[in-house]
Amino acid sequence: MNHLRSAVRVGLLPASIALALTPVIAGAQEAETGSEATTLDRIEVTGSRIRGADMETQQPIITIGREEIELQGKTSVADILQNLTSAGSPAISRASALSSGEAVGGYYIDLRNLGAQRTLILVNGKRLGATTSGYQDLSQIPTSAIDRIEILKDGASAIYGSDAIAGVVNVITRKRFDGAEAEARIGQYSEGDGEVQQYSFTIGSAGDRGGVTLSVQYDKEEPVLSTDRWFAKDGSAGPDYPGAGWSPITHRGSFCDPCVPTQDAVWWTLNDGGDPTNRADYHPITPAEYTNANQQMLVQTGIERKSVFANANYDISDKIFFNADVLYNHRSTDQLIAGYPYGSDRFGTPLSGDSVFNPTPGTDVQFRRRLWEVPRTTKSDLETYRFAGGFNGYFELAGKPWDWDVGALLNTNRVTKVGHGDANLFAAADALGPSFINADGIAQCGSAANPIGLDVCRPWNPLLPYGVDGQGSLADPALQALMFPYYTDTGETKTTSYTANLTGSLFELPAGEVGLAVGYEHRKESGRFVPDAFRQTGNSTGLAASTTEGEYDLDEFYAELNIPVLADMALAKELTFNVASRYSDYSNFGDTTNSKFGFTWRPVDDLLVRGTWAEGFRAPTIDDLYGGIGSSFEDYIDPCGVGARNSVNGNAACNAAGVPIGYVQLGQGLVPCTQYPCQTPDQFITGSNANLVPETSESQTVGLVWSPRWVEGLDISLDWYKYELENMIIEDSVDRILRDCYVLGNASRCEGIERAADGHITNMFFGLANLGSMETEGYDLGVKYRLPEFSFGQFVIDWQSTYVSRYDEEGQNRNGDSITVGRVGEPGFFRLRSNIGVDYSFGDFTVSYLARYYSGMKEGCIPNRPCTDPDRYANGEPDAVRRVGSNTFHDVQFSWKAPWNATIGIGASNVFDHRGPVMFSQPSSNFAYYGGFDIGRMMYVRYQQRF
Known part of the structure; x- marks a missing residue:
């Protein structure tokens, strides 16, 4: 469909956007001087560098305007985009409480389920800075500064280079805003938690030759405890299986006697009210005494953001213009997970036979103890400093207009992560070593003949249950101070780029002008992430990791042609071809060339047929190539x-x-x-691979856009897509x-x-390897209908659907034969996602309703869980499956435009408090629930005042 035309009709494309574009400004100025005005339709859209009236129709693009953003009631760009039907499972969702590393705490978007690193994020056409692993944090962009968001659902490496495999998200900010605007939004879940606060202020001044716009925003979202959600409070298997998945490493503490063989060991825990030094006061631990780790977990992390965005633009002359963006963002995220499940055999730190707390004096004791008194916390702070500026203008050559621009981008992200709750193994070994009762009746490390000062060591009794007072209790602040230091990880990434672009008309054919765009970009990426020095030694209970550090640079050249072949003929009102190619030369792995071909055919005025074929690539990231060694419990x-x-x-x-x-x-x-x-009970090691090569892809789209003249306001689009990825960088x-x-x-x-x-x-x-390959295809259906205005008001209907016909990964069966593993229907890989929105307005009142539909899901069966298809086979192997039904969430907002130039709104996301099904596989989550679903009814109010 003609997105520009639709957007203008519903008021989603403010005139200030057009005024910010070079040809428009030039045209307006020439009109004032009496010369021939440049037309107002030469705009640049996402996915093409050529400015032209119909470029936006050639590719599948969705535009989300400012008015629609306000009606959704979301606090971040990522939350807005996650409602797209083409969006995949959230990357590092806020329900992934156990996630660790540099990227945790950010908000990311994953189009087509191809991975968040394969969707390119732009701000006003320039790259957003990324982590060393290639994640681009959308929470950096304040929603108050956004004018619109354009989403290209097609490969675009020929236009933008690396990472634009699944598509491109281009966030376009407000320019030449004149006046002031303040807004506040406050909400919380109906359970009384997860409070959300958002405050923003935008002020701007615009004149004949330029303008300045400033947006300041503060956001805070309180965390939600897993004990406050039905699907998490009873343990990892959900409410129907209380106690399932509870940890045998309990907060009560236990020791084995006998300890060999390991799988037949008997573990003993203290009787209630018993003497921890008396062997007779212990009994074999039972599953009823296991620990529910979810009691110390967050089902939704807390986040706080402070953002400042400014834009300045100035017309230096009638043909030369200046534009600059500046962004500062500070994001702080809090994580909480249960105290560490300490096992002395894992670290070689038994309770010494000479410890005053040993129930079997003279014999070392192997024990297990959940460090419940000191939950593990991580506070992640990210600071972003961004400057993007440049000059642009136009000139005429042989009577043809040409647009040019040169610019620079400097983007720096600095991250600091402070962790607490992992034990210092040296301190733990000392605390578990020999000890005695001194003359003051206090337990002290060492012996009476050779005591160790209490400021250096405090004895620990790991067999003393949580909540029981006594010497050696882990609740002792002095013992905690010695055993649990604070760990600080730091990191910094920098993106620097310089660009030059030229676009215009080469010559005119009978069907129209041949458009050309050429350009050059030099970009440098550098980054490092340095785990705490002590953590790097591996002498803590935390996951061991080492430093990631590296850099690379590249030079790129591209060219794009738009060739009109036929126009105003029978069955060919328009036939246009678009071709583009980009050459990229990287300092680390070599060069690559990627091309794209597209066509637009309009057999009649009301019907448009479009299609594209594109090559894509994703270069290995700094972390892929130069990442340190990491560890995890797989x-x-x-x-x-x-x-x-x-x-x-x-x-x-x-x-x-x-x-x-x-x-x-x-x-x-x-x-x-x-x-x-x-x-696993043991840490496994993973790491980078300096020999990685770029991932490659091919994408194809074919679509129809129908805008019948006899139904004004109706646009229907249907697009087929297909992606094939090879040499995917995956963890082996x-x-x-x-x-x-x-x-x-x-x-x-x-x-x-x-x-x-x-x-x-x-x-x-x-480690990492180029072992992955996959193929996906499906259909996007869009129906937008702005009904005629009636005496009782006006309705606007927007229905968007994505149907995934296949999502296949290549693998092998037990015989070594190549097989295709189909993932459609797995959580996040929905067969069908569909949104239908209805906006009703009458005078100053507006009601906005959105229904979000997700088709049913499937997951592999595990013992002692319900299984709907226990006898199912796939590729000659048992493949029992559990299936659950579809889910629909409903959002609604009521708003009123007050006479004092204000808007008051009240709304709710998931207004009917719908609950998704229990998912034992914990998809995109660390709980028995899909991490992309609402966790309750979020109610909110908002107030916007314009000055």
Whole structure:
């Protein structure tokens, strides 16, 4: 559809945008002097560098105007975009409480489920700064500064370079705003938590030759505790399975006697009211005494933002103009997860036989203790400094107008992460070592003959349950101060680019002018992320990590042609071809060329047919190439375990690895797994790969746009899309390595796997590799209808749908045969997403309603959980599936334009408090619930005052 025409009709494209564009300004000035005016239709749209009247029709573009942003009642750009039907599962959602690293705390958008790093984010046509891993944080952009958002749902590497594989999001800010505007929005969930506050102020002054616009915004969203949500408070398996998934590493503390063999060990915990030094006062721990870690988790992290955005533009002459943007943003995010599940055997720190707290004096005790008194917290602060400025203008050559611009971008992100709650293993070993009762009756480290000062060491009794007073309690602030330091990670990324562009008309054909755009860009990316020095040593209970640091630069040249072939002919009111190509030369891996071809065919005035074919690429990021070593506690299925699906226990490869016959995979606390995938009790190591090459892609779209003349205000579009990605940079997963080693018998894949005598995997390395490939295709349907204005008001209907017909990843089955793994229907990979919005206005009153539909989901079955298709097979292997139904969430807002130039609104997201289904696989979340669904009814009020 003609998005520009529709936007103008509904008032979503303010005139200030047009005035900010070079040709428009020039045309207006020439009109004042009596010369021939330049037409007002030479605009540049996202996805093309050529300015022309119909460029916006050639590709599938969605425009979200300022009025629509206000009616959605969202506080961030990412929240607005997440409502797009083409948006995939949220990357690092606020429900992913256990996520760690540089990018945690940001807001990202993932178009087509191709990954957030494969959607390019622009601000006024220039790149948004990224983390070392390529994530572009949309929370940096204050919504008060936004004029509109253009979303190109097509590959555009030929126009913009790396990362524009799935599409491009271009956030366009307000310019030449004249006046002042203040707005406040306050809301909270109907449960009485998650309070949201947003305050903004925008002021501007515009004159004949320029203008200045300033937007200041403050946002704060309070966290939500998992104990306050029905799907999380009872544990990781949801409300129907209370106690399932609770940790055997309990806040009560326990020790094993006997401890060998590990899987048959008996763990003893203190009786209520018992003496912790009396062996007789202990009993075998029961599952009822396990710990529900969710009691110390956030189901939604808290976030606070302070943003300042300014734009200044000035007409230096009738043909030369200046424009500059400046952004400062400070984002602070809080995370909370349960105290660390400490196991002395993991760190070689038993409770000494000479400890005054040992219930078996003279014999070291292996124990387990959840460090419940000191939950793990992380405060992530990100500061963004951004300047984008340049000159643009126009001139005439051979009677043809040409537009030019030169510009520079400087974007710096500085991140600081302060963590607390991970124990210093040196301090823990000292606190668990020999101790005695001194003359003052106080437990002291060392011995009476050789005491250690209390300012250096405090004895710890890990067998004293949480909430029980006594010496050696972890609740002692002095002991906490010695055992739990604060860890500070720091990082900085910089993006510097210089650009030059030229666009105009080469010559005129019978069907119209041949448009040309050429340009050059030099860009440099540098970054580092430095984990706390002590954390890097691996001598804490936290995940070990090392420094990421590197840089690269590139030079790029592009050219784009728009060629009108036919016009005003039978069955060819318009036929236009668009071709573009971009050459990129990187300092680290070499060069690449990517091209794009598009066509526009209008057989009759009311019908438009369009299509594109595009090559795309994503260059390896600094973290991909130069990232340090990291560690994690992975969830996986050991094929050598008898409890696993498709077990190969007893085959040659498992026997060679020393895995006992009948071995059951061991999970946290070295307890046999009862559900799969099962989390390892040991840290696995992952890292970067300096030999990575760029990812490559091909995308295709074909679409129809119908705007019938006899139904004014109606636009219908239908687009088919297809993406194919090769050489995808993915983490070489634990499951893939284990399958290759033990199922397929590839001995080279077994080299990094280490196992203990009992058979469980104690260590393995899995790094990055160009191993991924996938293919997806589907359809986008859009129906917009602005009904005629009636005496009782006016209705505007906007119905957008995305249907995913396939999303396939390549893999292998147990026989080593290539297979296609279809993911459509998995959480986040919905077969159908559909939004229907209805706006009704009557005088000064407006009602906005939005229904968000998600089709049903499926997940793999695990033991002791309901399974709808237990006998299902795929690719010759058992593939039992659990299916759940569709979900619809409803949003509504009522607003009134007051006589004193104000707007008052009241609204609710998920107004009917709809609850999604329990999902045991915890998709995009660390809870039994899909992380992209609403977690309650959010009610809010907003007040906007214009001056």
